[in-house]
Amino acid sequence: MGTQYDRFIPQFARFQCLYRALDHRRSTYINLAKTKRFPFLTRGGGHGYAASLGDFQLGLSLDLSQWKHLKIDKKAQTLTVGPGITFAEIFDPLFNAGFYIQTGSCSCPSMIGVTLGGGIGRLMSVRMAGSDGKVITVSATSHPDLWWGIRGAGANFGVVTSATYKIHPLVNNGNVFVADFYIPPARSREYFDMVEANYSNMPADLAQVQLVGNWVYYGTEKEARKVLAPVFNLNATSSTRIVQWNKLVSSSGFDEFICQPNQPRSLFSLNQKIYSANGYQAGFKKIEKYFYDYPGGRDTTLVIENFPNQAVAAVPDDSTAFPWRDFKGFIQVNFAWMAGDEATAQASNKLGEELRNQFAATSGYSEKAVFVNYARGDESIESIYGKRKLPRLAQLKKKYDPSNLFAYNHPLPMHYP
Structure with missing residues (x-):
């Protein structure tokens, strides 16, 4: 999510690639950029914050936003998506199939793009086109060294054309308890003291985004009110509701x-x-x-x-x-x-x-x-x-992208230190 990085790209060539044609074209574009030595950047949801994106000038931007493949395998409990799929587009299909998955706090980013930065979810495998133009499957058993690297630094190694995730059966029939608390400025310190004192070790099913004071509990209302008792005890203006999981992000106001x-x-x-x-x-x-x-x-x-x-x-x-x-x-x-x-x-x-x-x-x-x-x-x-991870990441960068083709989204060095 974030600033659309198109505003950093005043001059470029963009190719909208339809799903059926992308398998062939992705390698062609990568090889073209590599051979002709001009800047190359892929675009999924178009939400990049990196100041380094401003270095991308007079190059080719490969737009993957139309590649919206989505498949749910109920038996295997997996979800496979293409690079154009945003979080907004997975909520209803997953919920209607009886599943959910962890997501970010807003609906508009590319699911794959967010995943590659975090590396902390249920990602199981990806299909990736590397700087040599070849398409490989990356998983715990296929290219395990690269599998380590893409989960946390994935923008540096290739173009991910699909990703498969482990999904979970709905909890509490998909109902989530949400409580919004409206705190006047004069009581802000009281509220912050309560958070520090009571939630430094937060229960596993509870999360908070403090835009006003928005608390989300994955479970029943009875359980939620017990866990949130310190917040309710503030006697602040509040509203509560039960929200289905697929509507949670869109109903937050964020x-x-x-x-x-x-x-x-x-x-x-x-x-x-x-x-x-x-x-x-x-x-x-x-x-x-x-x-x-x-x-x-x-x-x-x-x-x-x-x-x-x-x-x-x-x-x-x-x-x-x-x-x-x-x-x-x-x-x-x-x-x-x-x-x-x-x-x-x-x-x-x-x-x-x-x-x-x-x-x-x-x-x-x-x-x-x-x-x-x-x-x-x-x-x-x-x-x-992280200083401890950088030596290994630099070695991977040198191995899988020696020409530094993928160099514009928080780029890694070839050597560290």
């Missing part, structure tokens, strides 16, 4: 901000390993002043995402390239303003730097750490991929 097309944006994000009421409150006060001083930026969101991480932490750290298995959520400031409002744009970027540095001090990490899909691109490469 989509309408994050998925607006052609919207100038600037993103600053950090992982958080601990919950800090001091950090939350200091950031809240600065955003409050920003809204007062710059009305043109009031579509901006300061989002504190808190998640249970038991499943992520249970997987051995060396099993994938994803480097941050001890994280418990994200701090994300997503600035948005109208095109041409340069005063708000400059103020946004200035405040974004301040907030990122401020939140880093209370994140629980000794250095800045950021999820690659949320990374701005001006962070150090260690902040994105």
